[in-house]
Amino acid sequence: MSGYQTQIEDLRGSARAARSASEQASDVRLASAFDGAGAAMPGSRSESLLFQAGNALGNDVAGWVTGADAYADDLAAAADRYSANEDAAAADFATQGGD
Amino acid sequence: MASYGDVRRWRPGPLEDTEQALKRKSDSLLRLNDEFAEMATPREWTGDAATSARREHGRITGRMEEIVASVSAARSATGDASDAVIGLRHAVEEAEELARAHGFAIGDDGAVNDVAPPQDVPADDVDEVRRERERIQTELVDRVEQILRRATDIDNDLADVLRKVSNDEIGDDGATTLAAAAAAAAAGAAQGGLSVLAPPKGGSPGDNAGWWDTLSKAEQQAIIANHPEWIGNRDGIPFTARDEANRARLETEKTRLAAERRRLQADLDDNLFGGLFTNADARLDQVEEKLASIEVIESTLDKGNRQLLQFDTSPERAEAAIANGNVDTADHVAVFTPGLTSNVPDSMVDYDANMDNLQSRTQDELRKYGDGGSVATVTWIGYQAPQLSADSIFSDNSVASDQAAAAGAEKLTPFLQGIDTARDTDAHLTALGHSYGSTTTGLALQNDTGVDEAVFFGSPGLGTNEVNDIKVPDGHATYIEAKRDAVGDLGYFGIDPSHMDGMDYATSAEARHPGDGRVMNEVTGHTSYLDDGSTSQYNMAVITGGMSDRVLHGADRGIGDVGSWPVPGTY
Missing domain, CATH: 3.40.50.1820 (Alpha/Beta hydrolase fold, catalytic domain)
Structure with a gap:
């Protein structure tokens, strides 16, 4: 296997790792940690904030999963394109993957 | 603000469950560490595409660090709140028991009501019984006041952290790599720590006892260790705790007074007129008297x-x-x-x-x-x-x-x-x-x-x-x-x-x-x-x-x- 092919395989490995991280994170349902927590302090300001914090953290992880998936997609796509044409892959990442 | 009736229903269990669940989930997120290392872009990859991909990788790992920090802050805050509610429940139980034992009842609005005044009190004892019940009623009012003060404090501290979590305001203490996620979690925990409620200013013995009873054992020990001056002379606090605090204060006061003695002595030595115009000699006498007091106190305590x-x-x-x-x-x-x-x-x-x-x-x-x-x-x-x-x-x-x-x-x-x-x-x-x-x-x-x-x-x-x-x-x-x-x-x-x-x-x-x-x-x-x-x-x-x-x-x-x-x- 040439050095060029090795780098493409490394890119595919990074994409697989990102996908794995995304899958593991999506199994971590943070909002459920707060189920019933409000019952600890009825009448308090924290009662509703516990619910809100749970939702916010759940959304944070969901957003992160979306980002990680996109990153994995971009890496995989780049690897595919590098196989055909490295310049095209670079242009694609520059337009899709940047901030 | 929660009413006394609300606070009476507060319980630590759900908060403890949340803290434990957050711990498990936080551990799961921290295990992503291995994947995060592997998902980095190949080192040999260069060019615009590689730069963009690295930036994206940094953004993703950085974001997870922030999430882990938030989870840790929430975990720490709910855990501390759970401990604090244990103390608060103890204080509620103490107040309720005191009320029950003396024929009073505490309403949901926090009012202390005389529901079972003693019957058939001998005429000679009427004044004494009245005085005693008035004293107990005043103590109960003070205790309820402190319970609500503590409840508000617990709620405010927890609410502040939860609001920061909801608004994504928990920082990761500058962590920039995935490897720093654990440190970011520690940073989150530090931000989630609840404050220790200071004693009531000018509190009556009932206020002070009520305040002390709302604290968890860990908080009480922390106060003895870090703020012995809060309780050493505070009437209404158990004397075992006061003793522990005052013994600690003996040491710090001895050091402070010895330093003051050296300073005053140096002032006197340097001044041609001694303490004639500065009163340093009189102040030195007072410091000497206080150091002698400490010596006497220590030798008395040594008797056991x-x-x-x-x-x-x-x-x-x-x-x-x-x-x-x-x-x-x-x-x-x-x-x-x-x-x-x-x-x-x-x-x-x-x-x-x-x-x-x-x-x-x-x-x-x-x-x-x-x-x-x-x-x-x-x-x-x-x-x-x-x-x-x-x-x-x-x-x-x-x-x-x-x-x-x-x-x-x-x-x-x-x-x-x-x-x-x-x-x-x-x-x-x-x-x-x-x-x-x-x-x-x-x-x-x-x-x-x-x-x-x-x-x-x-x-x-x-x-x-x-x-x-x-x-x-x-x-x-x-x-x-x-x-x-x-x-x-x-x-x-x-x-x-x-x-x-x-x-x-x-x-x-x-x-x-x-x-x-x-x-x-x-x-x-x-x-x-x-x-x-x-x-x-x-x-x-x-x-x-x-x-x-x-x-x-x-x-x-x-x-x-x-x-x-x-x-x-x-x-």
């Missing part, structure tokens, strides 16, 4: 079985109270207030020995003739007793004025109130006052203190002409006077107690012990009432032990008492 209940170096002369025995648990507690010339360095050793003897004698009487209960005796030099010096005779602190006694009573009153308030069950409580200390004690006992017995001896006056002003149960105010005690005939701060209607009189003359027949010594003059083996000490012992039926009665009046007889209509 002692508690340092009070320790204050802020006044002109150091103040301290030392107990023989455990005031938190003793069945019978006596608090002795000495008078003229008493101060810590010169008086504590002897008075502590007197109280040690009184404790032993009382326990002996209780073992042989009483309920076998335990006893603690306290030497309370918690005020600026007048001293015999040229400049003090004409000052506010003069023995010729009751100002020092009034100021002392303002401190003695909450100290006495704090004894029953700090305990789970009331002590049988006796106040002993000698000489000018009897005036201080007499003034203090004109408030509701929970004191069951008062013994005055060698008194120049109790700050009143009426025994009814002394708020102890009828027939439980006793006066002892020795022959040739001129101070006891002064009648300077109220009439001579030897002539007070309703006062009980115990003898100081030689007498045989009513149980074993041994001879007990007479005391004469002003300073021997506490002598070991004396009749006056015996009488104090049986009163302290709650056996006033064994008191040897008698008024040992001398010629001075004839002269001090109050003329009706002149007082």
Whole structure:
């Protein structure tokens, strides 16, 4: 296997790792940690904030999963394109993957 | 704000469950560490595409660091809140139990209602029962106030962290790599920590006890370790905790005062005129007196079985109270207030020995003739007793004025109130006052203190002409006077107690012990009432032990008492 092919395989490995991280994170349902927590302090300001914090953290992880998936997609796509044409892959990442 | 009825329903379980669930989920997120290393872009990859991909990788890992930090902050905050609610529930249970035991009920609005006043109270006890119930009701109101204050504090602290979590405001302390996620989690935990609620400013003993009871054991220990000055002299706090805090303060005060002594000495050495214009010499004398006080306190505590209940170096002369025995648990507690010339360095050793003897004698009487209960005796030099010096005779602190006694009573009153308030069950409580200390004690006992017995001896006056002003149960105010005690005939701060209607009189003359027949010594003059083996000490012992039926009665009046007889209509 040439050095060029090795780098493409490394890119595919990074994409697989990102996908794995995304899958593991999506199994971590943070909002459920707060189920019933409000019952600890009825009448308090924290009662509703516990619910809100749970939702916010759940959304944070969901957003992160979306980002990680996109990153994995971009890496995989780049690897595919590098196989055909490295310049095209670079242009694609520059337009899709940047901030 | 949550009502008392709401707070009564607070429980730690759901918060504990959340904390545990967050711990598990946080651990799962931290395990992504391996994947995060592998998903980095290949090092050899260069160019615009590689730069963009690396930036994206950094953004993703950075974002997860922030999430982990938020989770840790929420976890820490819910865990701390859970612990705090345990303390709060304890305080609620204490208040509810106190209310139930005395026929009160606490409403959902926090109001303390009298729902079961005692029936068929003997006429002689009506005043005492009323006073006691008023004291308990006031304590309950204070406790509810502190419970709500603490509940609000717990809620505010938790709400602040939760709001930051919801608004994505928990920082990751600058973590920039995935490997720093664990550190970011620690940063999140630090931000989630709840504050320790400071004691109520100017709180009554009930406020202080209520505040202390709302704290978890861990918080109480943290306060003893980090803020001993908060509780050392705070009436209403358990004395075991005060003792621990004050012993810690002895060390820090000794260091502070030693440094101040060096500084003042250096000032004096450098000044041609000494302390003539700076007063540094007088301040140095005060510092020396305080360091000597600490030495005496330490040597007294070294004798063992002692508690340092009070320790204050802020006044002109150091103040301290030392107990023989455990005031938190003793069945019978006596608090002795000495008078003229008493101060810590010169008086504590002897008075502590007197109280040690009184404790032993009382326990002996209780073992042989009483309920076998335990006893603690306290030497309370918690005020600026007048001293015999040229400049003090004409000052506010003069023995010729009751100002020092009034100021002392303002401190003695909450100290006495704090004894029953700090305990789970009331002590049988006796106040002993000698000489000018009897005036201080007499003034203090004109408030509701929970004191069951008062013994005055060698008194120049109790700050009143009426025994009814002394708020102890009828027939439980006793006066002892020795022959040739001129101070006891002064009648300077109220009439001579030897002539007070309703006062009980115990003898100081030689007498045989009513149980074993041994001879007990007479005391004469002003300073021997506490002598070991004396009749006056015996009488104090049986009163302290709650056996006033064994008191040897008698008024040992001398010629001075004839002269001090109050003329009706002149007082």
